[in-house]
Amino acid sequence: MKKKRDPGSDPGSALRRELWSILFMYAALTVLPLLTGFACSGGL
Amino acid sequence: MRETEPKATTLGPVRALLIAWLTQDLLGKARRSGKRAVSSLTPTLFSQGFLTFVFAALTYQDVKTTAFVAGNIAFAIALSLTAMLGEVLGEDQRKADQDFVLTSPISAWAFHLAKAIHSLLLLLLFHLGLVLAPAILGMWNGGFSYVWAIPLVSLLLVGGLAGLLATLMELLQKTRGPSAVASLMSLIQTLLVSGLFLGSLLGLRAMFQGVSAFPGGAVLLHALPPYWAARVADWLVQGRAPGVFAWLFLGLLLLPVVCGAIVSKIPAQPKIGRPRRERIPPVASLFGTSRADQGMLRFTLTMLARDRAFRLRAIPLLGLPVAVVLLALHSGVSEKEIPFFFALVHNLPLAWLPFLLHFVPYATDFEGAWLTKIGPQDPLLAGRRGVLLSFAVLMLRLQVLLFLLDLGFRGWGPSLLSSLQSLGLALVLLPILVTALEEVPFSLDPADLKPPEMGGGPMLLAILVPVVSMGFELLPLFWGVLLSVLLLGLGRAFVARSFHLCAEAP
Numbered sequence: 001m002k003k004k005r006d007p008g009s010d011p012g013s014a015l016r017r018e019l020w021s022i023l024f025m026y027a028a029l030t031v032l033p034l035l036t037g038f039a040c041s042g043g044l
Numbered sequence: 045m046r047e048t049e050p051k052a053t054t055l056g057p058v059r060a061l062l063i064a065w066l067t068q069d070l071l072g073k074a075r076r077s078g079k080r081a082v083s084s085l086t087p088t089l090f091s092q093g094f095l096t097f098v099f100a101a102l103t104y105q106d107v108k109t110t111a112f113v114a115g116n117i118a119f120a121i122a123l124s125l126t127a128m129l130g131e132v133l134g135e136d137q138r139k140a141d142q143d144f145v146l147t148s149p150i151s152a153w154a155f156h157l158a159k160a161i162h163s164l165l166l167l168l169l170f171h172l173g174l175v176l177a178p179a180i181l182g183m184w185n186g187g188f189s190y191v192w193a194i195p196l197v198s199l200l201l202v203g204g205l206a207g208l209l210a211t212l213m214e215l216l217q218k219t220r221g222p223s224a225v226a227s228l229m230s231l232i233q234t235l236l237v238s239g240l241f242l243g244s245l246l247g248l249r250a251m252f253q254g255v256s257a258f259p260g261g262a263v264l265l266h267a268l269p270p271y272w273a274a275r276v277a278d279w280l281v282q283g284r285a286p287g288v289f290a291w292l293f294l295g296l297l298l299l300p301v302v303c304g305a306i307v308s309k310i311p312a313q314p315k316i317g318r319p320r321r322e323r324i325p326p327v328a329s330l331f332g333t334s335r336a337d338q339g340m341l342r343f344t345l346t347m348l349a350r351d352r353a354f355r356l357r358a359i360p361l362l363g364l365p366v367a368v369v370l371l372a373l374h375s376g377v378s379e380k381e382i383p384f385f386f387a388l389v390h391n392l393p394l395a396w397l398p399f400l401l402h403f404v405p406y407a408t409d410f411e412g413a414w415l416t417k418i419g420p421q422d423p424l425l426a427g428r429r430g431v432l433l434s435f436a437v438l439m440l441r442l443q444v445l446l447f448l449l450d451l452g453f454r455g456w457g458p459s460l461l462s463s464l465q466s467l468g469l470a471l472v473l474l475p476i477l478v479t480a481l482e483e484v485p486f487s488l489d490p491a492d493l494k495p496p497e498m499g500g501g502p503m504l505l506a507i508l509v510p511v512v513s514m515g516f517e518l519l520p521l522f523w524g525v526l527l528s529v530l531l532l533g534l535g536r537a538f539v540a541r542s543f544h545l546c547a548e549a550p
Contacts, residue, residue: 015063018071018086025173026173029097033101036101037183
């Protein structure tokens with residue numbers, strides 16, 4: 001029988017999800033200037 | 045049975061504290077309002093990160109590398125400190141620590157270690173998002189190595205400055221109590237908001253035209269920490285000798301450590317001053333107030349002046365109009381434009397009023413609202429009446445002050461016209477504006493604060509009020525003063541008889 005997961009058993013899971021979403025923001029904030037730099041200067 | 049043991053018991057004290065504090069910081073607000081895990085940090089991070097990207101994109105071409113690095117670091121640090129000042133060094137967490145953490149069997153060493161890691165982690169997590177765009181665009185400006193040098197010096201600098209601020213807050217907390225901390229934080233936020241607006245406009249010009257285009261010139265710019273950080277970045281990447289700036293930078297990083305060690309030795313003995321008795325301002329009688337009105341006026345003025353939540357949120361808002369005035373003065377207003385400039389200055393308080401009114405229902409001591417709730421009047425109406433009278437009195441005082449300042453520039457006639465007109469318009473509009481208050485003043489927990497709406501009515505007012513006052517400036521002096529006196533009389537009658545107006549729904 002599959003055991004029901006206790007929601008309080010891993011206090012860091014919501015936090016981990018939040019940190020992943022922050023990492024996703026970092027990725028978005030990295031891509032924007034990269035595209036701008038390449039588009040306006042034609043490479044490094 | 046081993047599998048059923050709760051996992052939480054295996055966490056070390058430092059890790060447990062970090063998880064609890066970070067969950068509280070990132071998800072606490074959403075969870076308190078009953079929502080599922082929705083962070084407030086992520087959207088703020090993106091919106092502010094986008095601002096730094098725009099600033100960096102505007103400046104990464106045609107600007108010298110040192111100026112680019114210094115300007116972008118200054119912009120990102122001002123944004124970070126403004127956003128994080130209330131969060132990292134917040135009062136609520138201090139209370140929670142006193143009640144729960146300090147009474148638990150955790151060693152002082154573990155507590156301080158967790159506290160330091162938590163503050164730094166949150167600040168760096170946020171600040172890193174803000175410096176990513178300048179770092180990447182820095183590659184095209186100065187070379188590939190700036191991609192790591194800019195974040196490194198910027199993170200060190202923001203850590204040092206935040207540490208210095210935290211030490212200063214700790215010192216004030218120990219010697220003067222939490223009110224002094226709230227006052228200093230609101231003052232620093234005001235300076236940051238006005239400095240950010242002014243500095244980014246003046247800084248942009250100086251980045252393209254050279255340091256002499258900045259007020260204070262090279263002397264002032266070289267005395268600012270972002271310039272020291274830029275010189276250290278140049279040294280790390282290009283090997284250009286930073287001279288005294290490297291030592292200044294290092295000193296700034298070590299200063300919080302030294303000051304923190306000294307402050308930790310100071311015993312906590314906050315001096316609590318004797319409460320002063322708030323007088324009813326004599327000018328209140330101008331508006332024909334009853335005894336009940338006078339009571340509400342005294343209560344509202346006391347709360348506006350003393351409540352930490354209002355001070356912390358309302359005073360930084362004043363940074364932007366102050367910056368506008370300073371910028372206009374610096375840009376050298378021509379003689380022809382002076383009447384319009386003063387018309388704007390006299391009316392800025394009224395244009396800004398809807399934003400200040402938004403914060404009136406929130407108070408640190410929100411339980412104090414029972415004072416109005418047990419009265420014989422409807423609490424919301426009585427509250428609106430108190431707020432109306434308080435802001436009428438404050439507007440009157442402010443316009444007298446502006447009149448005295450204006451007198452030196454334009455003489456009696458024009459300054460009297462502007463003051464009378466601005467006060468009259470404010471008194472006419474105030475009874476309508478206070479109907480936007482939908483909650484009893486000082487009755488809501490600041491933790492549940494809803495952000496103010498920046499569009500619609502407030503923006504329309506902010507545009508219309510200066511336009512109306514400029515129309516008055518165009519009139520011949522006699523007619524202008526006459527109309528202003530009529531407006532003032534109308535406004536006084538509105539405020540004196542506004543009890544029923546306050547009852548109307550917005």
